[in-house]
Amino acid sequence: MLRQQVDSSGKSLAVLGGEVLVSKAQTGVYLAGKVPTEAFIVALIKATVRPELRERRQEEALALREQALRPAPRTTPRAPAAPPPGAGYAVELAAAHARQIETYDRLARALEQRAEVERAKNNSDKLVMVLLNMIHQLDRRVTDLVKERDQLLARPAGEELESAERRLARAEEQEQRARAELERAEEKQRQAEVLEARLTDQVLRLADELDRLRAGDTSSPLETLPVLADEPEASHFSADPVGDDIDAVLARASAVNDEDNTTLTRVTSELNDPAEGVVQDNPEGLDSLEDRYNHAVNVREAGDPKQAIALFDELLADYNRTLDPDHPNILNARYSRAVSMAEVGEPKQAITLFDELLADYKRTQGPDHPSILDIRYSHAVSVREAGYPQHSVALFDRLIPDYRRVQGPDHPGTLKTRYNHAVGMAEAGGPKRAIALLEELIPDYTRVQGADHLHTLQTRYRHAVSVREAANPERSVALFDGLIPDYTRALGPEHPSTLNTRYSHAVSVRQVGDPERAIALLEELIPDYTRALGPDHPSTLNTRYYHAVTMVEVGDPERAIALLEELIPDYIRAQGPDHPSTLRARHSHAVSMVEVGDPERAIALLEELIPDYTRALGPDHPSTLRARHSHAVTVRKAGDPQHSVALFNELIPYQTSAKGPDHLSTLRARHDHAVGVRETGDTVRAIVLLNELIPDCTRALGPNHAHTLRVHAYLDGGLKAPARP
Missing domain, CATH: 1.25.40.10 (Tetratricopeptide repeat domain)
Structure with missing residues (x-):
């Protein structure tokens, strides 16, 4: 009866929902056959029936409700009678009702899944902020403990020194754990965004179908989200209560990451399994593969992309045996492998991988899927790193409007793409245009993410570098002078970004024409890099490189050659013989030979180097061209x-x-x-x-x-x- 009144009124469920003060989904459920409340009947009759008929229709509807709540006793079943006229319509009606129930169940499950994914994403968002703050605090704690230990070293050995060393070792280990959990949380963010987009599309499609069938959902899964149990408070005495608190928070972070990982893995599996709800034969297998994927990502983020590639190769072989080739887990692993390939200095191979992956994502996910934008972004970055900045700028020119349209102008991906567009512009020989783009971007980053956010500081850093590249090193020095204290305050004195800013400051000081001061700054920086990141970290090695080449400018090429001859074996051991930094050090070593009056030796070294550059980076790479330029100049100087x-x-x-x-x-x-x-x-x-x-x-x-x-x-x-x- 109620359905008939709604159909006669011509009103949609969305309109009725506002008039009867019941959700569209709840209204659909009542109209699909669930016994409604008395208040709902009164409100619906008022909204759909003319005033002169309301009282009668309301009495009829309430009487039907009473019959539904108190059905007549069952009698002994009789033999089936012949179907009355119109039985075919009843069968059709029952089939339509079954379709309504099925669609409603699917929508309810999709809403539950989306709520779970939203909760996991919110957990990851909060966790990222907590862990960033914790890492900053741990940076400061390590610095303070180093000072405390150093002060105690001047005294006779005792328990205080041992305690300080234990707390320092524990803080350093906690910082590593915090960074690992941060990487996991950031990966969960990305996975949740992908799933959320898929589920939102599914919910919209099912809601449209349900609207046509006049059915819906009865409850919001957001009201029953699971909550992790609180950690019990420690009651025992501790010699390092701060460390205990940090351990408790890290344990909590790990538990949240584990729970979110389980949720996202399960939802991904359900979305890609046509037999939804069927228990898999080996659920532990997928968890194990997911753990291996996270481990490979962590290895890459820890600075070993070469090992990560090997892990991804093994993982993809196992994925391909158990999953469909278009499964999101396989696509994600292929994406991470391509990123790793770029990070080992193989941007051309990465470009090929991104091109293949982009075609598969477009085919399976649609052209505007968030992951497609990410792949296009990584592809454009790799094109720039392969030595084609102009092509990279063209790719970013097309990508930025799509990011704005799909994600919005203030989305982190949109801002990040604008940043790399400016970087490509600078590398393509347009530092002035890059400066203009960065000066537009800095206020947007500051407004959206805050003045002390890493990306805001990073954009200011790139702006200072571009100003230097535009032949204004004096202004660049001033910008770095203002930036270094902000980095130190926001991230700590030994954060890699703080150290990198000090490095670029020294470069600008050198270009102002003060190489002696630049050398002094670099000699202060090298021990800090070594202590914070290790002797084989790329930033440590690169700072040693710049220190060596600056020696030439103060008139000491012999010292430069000696430093480079110490450095090149370290580069080869840490990064490999074909890494761009290794090749660059060999280039500078060869050029320095000219400065000590040995151009023939320089020519021999360059003629060994150019084929290696061409093989490793390609004939059009800027570094290959630079080596050829040096070779041509040196040949002239040799007569x-x-x-x-x-x-x-x-x-x-x-x-x-x-x-x-x-x-x-x-x-x-x-x-x-x-x-x-x-x-x-x-x-x-x-x-x-x-x-x-x-x-x-x-x-x-x-x-x-x-x-x-x-x-x-x-x-x-x-x-x-x-x-x-």
Whole structure:
């Protein structure tokens, strides 16, 4: 009867829900056959029946409700009678009702799953913030305990020193655990976002279907979310109560991560299992695979992507034996493997993997799935790291509007993509445009994530670097002077980002023309990097590298060569012979040979290096081109300008194609080519080349850029050119 009144009124469930003060889902359930409350009947009759008929219809409906609540006693069953007229319609009605119930059950389960995923995501969001704060506190605690231990070392050995050392070791171990749990929580965030998008789509589809069938849900699963039990308070005496509290929080964090992992794994399995609700033969197998996946991610984040690749290869082999090729777990593992490939210095292989993965995600998840945006983002970053910044900028130009449309302008992914777009712009030879983009982005990061958030500080850091690259090292030094205290306050003095900012500050100081102060800053920094990150960490090795090459500028190339000869074996051991940093150190070692008057030795080293660069990074990579440039210049300095000119004739087209005609590296190659032409005795041709070069330098770099002035000085008669930036 109630269904008939609703159909006659022409009102939808959404409209009725507001008039009867009952949810659309609850209204659908009552109309599908559940006995309604008296208040619901009164409200529905009032909303759907004309005033002159309301009293009668209400009496009829309440009488039917009374009959439903107090059915007549069952009688002895009789033989089945012949179906009355209209029995076919009754069968159809029963089938429609069954479809309503089935759809309602599916919607209810989807809502429960979405609620579970939302809870897991909220847990991860909160956990990330807690762990970030804990890591900051542990950084400070380790620093304080180091100071306490150092003070006690000056005294006779005793229990206080042993206690301080135990607490220090415990704090360092706790920091490692906190970072591991942070990585797990961040991975859970990403997995939850993927699942939430799938479930939201499923809920919308089922709700539309249910609206057509006039059925719905009866309760909100958000009201019955599980809660982890509180940790019992410790009652025993402890010599390190702060450490005990931290252990308790870490145990809690691990429990939350474990619970969320179980939830997300189960929901993922249910979504991809057509026989929903069927118990798997080996549920432990999936948990084990998920644990292995998390372990591989942790290994990668801990700085060993090469080992992570091996773990992902083994994991994918097992995944492919037990899961469908399009299962989200397989796609996630392939994505993480591609990211690891980029991190081991193989961006071209990573690009191929991302291209393959992108096609599979689009086919299975749709073009606007959040994971597709992430893959496109990683793909664009890898293109830049492969030495194609202009192509990377084009990819980011297309990606940013999609991120804004799908995720919103303030979503972390949107902001991150804008940041890397600016980085690519700087590497493509447009530092001024990069500065403008970063100056637009910094206020947005500050507003959305806060002034002390890592991403806000990171954007300010990149802005300071771009300012230096735009030939304004004095302003860059000032920006770093303001940034270092903020990093120290927000993240601690030995946080990697704080140390990296101090490193870049030293680089800018060097470019201002004060290499002695830069060396002093680097010599203070190297022990801090070694203590905080270890002697084989890339940042430690890179700081030693920069310290060595700065020695050349203070007139001590012999010391630079000695430092590089100590450093190169460490690079090879820690990062491998084909890692870009290893190759860069070999390049600087070769160039330093020219400074000590041995260009022949430099040429031999460069001729060994260029094939290694080409094999490892490709012929168009900026580092390969830089090594070829050094080789051509060194050949000229060794007294063979004709060979040098031939080398530059081969190099400049590569340089123009890879970096663009206005990039500083291209303009430098053209200048050194003109110098070589002049030294072959063809002064007229050299003057023509320089006169063509000056307008391009002025347009691309500005009239007061050091390189523009250098070309002018050389053209004016071979005057001593200003130092290269």
